[in-house]
Amino acid sequence: MRKHLLLILGLFVFFLHLVEETKPAQNNYTIPTFKRFTLNDVLSNESIVEFVQDSILKPPYKSAYIDVKWGPLHPRILGLTTKVKDGVFFIQLNRGLSLKATQKVLMHELIHVYQFHYNLLEDLPNGNVRWKDSVYTWSMAWKDRPWEIHAEAWSTKLFKTDSLYLEN
Numbered sequence: 001m002r003k004h005l006l007l008i009l010g011l012f013v014f015f016l017h018l019v020e021e022t023k024p025a026q027n028n029y030t031i032p033t034f035k036r037f038t039l040n041d042v043l044s045n046e047s048i049v050e051f052v053q054d055s056i057l058k059p060p061y062k063s064a065y066i067d068v069k070w071g072p073l074h075p076r077i078l079g080l081t082t083k084v085k086d087g088v089f090f091i092q093l094n095r096g097l098s099l100k101a102t103q104k105v106l107m108h109e110l111i112h113v114y115q116f117h118y119n120l121l122e123d124l125p126n127g128n129v130r131w132k133d134s135v136y137t138w139s140m141a142w143k144d145r146p147w148e149i150h151a152e153a154w155s156t157k158l159f160k161t162d163s164l165y166l167e168n
């Protein structure tokens, strides 16, 4: 059982390329206390591993390369997914949250990867965006965006806290 889990984690890490920022942004920058967990801690959530294995890497296998990094994001933006090109994605996570909240955000962002990867969501020129068969604009309010409603519904259903990290 444990061997099986380690194998899954091994496969998972293969598809997620981790980049940790090591150099301080500025001399007067205070290292925040929530840096007590790493990106590896965030990624080791079992429900996230399962989602990557069962949904993003489902048959017919389209390999996805997903780079996850702490992003220099506006404090109100918790996570951001960018499709770099076909099969290559970049997820930025806000460093200001608890481990559990960061994992929930990562699950949400991985669902955006799924949406892009399986052609439900497409970034179009001139501020437009396609969701399934309809075209919207990015100026649409977050809460009204159907791809956000979908990502929230799925992440609420699929994300499960690891008991190990309950205290966070």
Ligand SMILES: [Zn+2]
Binding pocket: 108, 112, 148, 151
């Ligand atoms: Zn979103």
